[in-house]
Amino acid sequence: MEIQEVREGAPETAPLLVGAKKKICIVGFAPGKENAPYDDPSFEIWGCNEMHMTKEVKRIDVLFELHDLEWIKEGKRWKEHYPWLCNNKKIPVIMQKHFDEIPMSIPYPTQKITEEFGRYFTNTVSEQIAFAILIGAEEIHLYGVNMATDQEYGAQRPSCEYFVGLARGRGIKVYIPMESDLLKNFYVYGIEDGQMSVMSTRLDALQAERQSRIQFFQNRIANDTAAMHQDIGAVNMLAYISKAFIYPNNNLPEKVEK
Numbered sequence: 001m002e003i004q005e006v007r008e009g010a011p012e013t014a015p016l017l018v019g020a021k022k023k024i025c026i027v028g029f030a031p032g033k034e035n036a037p038y039d040d041p042s043f044e045i046w047g048c049n050e051m052h053m054t055k056e057v058k059r060i061d062v063l064f065e066l067h068d069l070e071w072i073k074e075g076k077r078w079k080e081h082y083p084w085l086c087n088n089k090k091i092p093v094i095m096q097k098h099f100d101e102i103p104m105s106i107p108y109p110t111q112k113i114t115e116e117f118g119r120y121f122t123n124t125v126s127e128q129i130a131f132a133i134l135i136g137a138e139e140i141h142l143y144g145v146n147m148a149t150d151q152e153y154g155a156q157r158p159s160c161e162y163f164v165g166l167a168r169g170r171g172i173k174v175y176i177p178m179e180s181d182l183l184k185n186f187y188v189y190g191i192e193d194g195q196m197s198v199m200s201t202r203l204d205a206l207q208a209e210r211q212s213r214i215q216f217f218q219n220r221i222a223n224d225t226a227a228m229h230q231d232i233g234a235v236n237m238l239a240y241i242s243k244a245f246i247y248p249n250n251n252l253p254e255k256v257e258k
Contacts, residue, residue: 022138026128026145027057032179033144043141046132048124050081052091064094064124064131066108094131109134117166123156129163133170140167141175148181157181 021044027036029051037043038058047060049067065072065085073082085093085102095105108131117130125145132140142164147157161182167174176182187193 022136023141024132024137024139025141025143026125026132027051027060027143028125028145029054030144030146030148030180032146032177033057035177036143037141046128048128050078052084052088053078053080060091062092062094064108064128066094066096066124066127068096069099117163120159120162122159126156126159126163129160129167133163133167133172137167137172139173139175142180142182143177145176145182146180 021042023043024046025036025043026046027033028048033054034056036045036057038045045057045059045061046064047054047057047062048064051057052060052063072085075082085105088102088104091104092106093102093104094108095102096110097107098105108127113127113130113134116134121127121130125142129140145160147160164174164176164182
């Protein structure tokens with residue numbers, strides 16, 4: 001795909017900067033985004049959604065906002081996002097199509113992308129990687145794209161890994177930081193079974209240790225709670241005795257004086 005095709009369907013004023021560099025750095029919202037090569041002019045930095053409001057992201061050359069325009073206007077996450085898109089005059093914004101109200105919007109080549117790669121897209125990063133492959137990127141770096149399994153993004157990770165594999169299969173260098181969960185595993189299946197046995201034994205021991213500590217604290221909480229309720233009962237009983245026998249009515253001071 002030629003670079004100039006990126007502006008297909010957009011007005012003559014649409015920017016031509018997208019894909020001008022062969023080294024693409026895709027930045028996500030996860031920890032690690034601050035380490036992206038913002039100061040390296042050989043990289044084109046791609047962000048997404050409302051990332052223009054993220055302080056740690058020092059530079060964005062291209063923004064991808066592929067959500068439905070009405071959803072964006074509703075401002076479910078950031079009320080400032082839609083006005084920014086309309087007033088932005090510097091950063092190309094890849095969207096579902098060109099919108100006159102968003103002058104820097106450029107259509108995402110959905111048809112060409114799906115014809116080339118299918119429809120297995122569960123996140124913007126996958127769509128960005130596919131786009132980078134399509135326009136001839138030679139190198140792709142991913143920062144702040146951790147896709148941790150204990151977060152909602154865990155369900156999106158397989159699609160992202162799939163497109164990383166497609167990129168590498170086409171000879172594109174893909175860099176993934178160590179802190180990312182992408183393409184990470186404990187051991188090489190079969191070849192490192194012994195190592196996995198040691199690792200699993202250690203993990204089981206650590207889990208049992210922590211479970212024991214949880215039980216200890218649960219027992220202590222139960223004992224402390226019981227003691228607390230005893231003290232609450234004592235306070236209530238003392239208050240009752242004071243009201244019922246020592247100060248049975250408001251005339252007590254007068255009776256004592258008499």
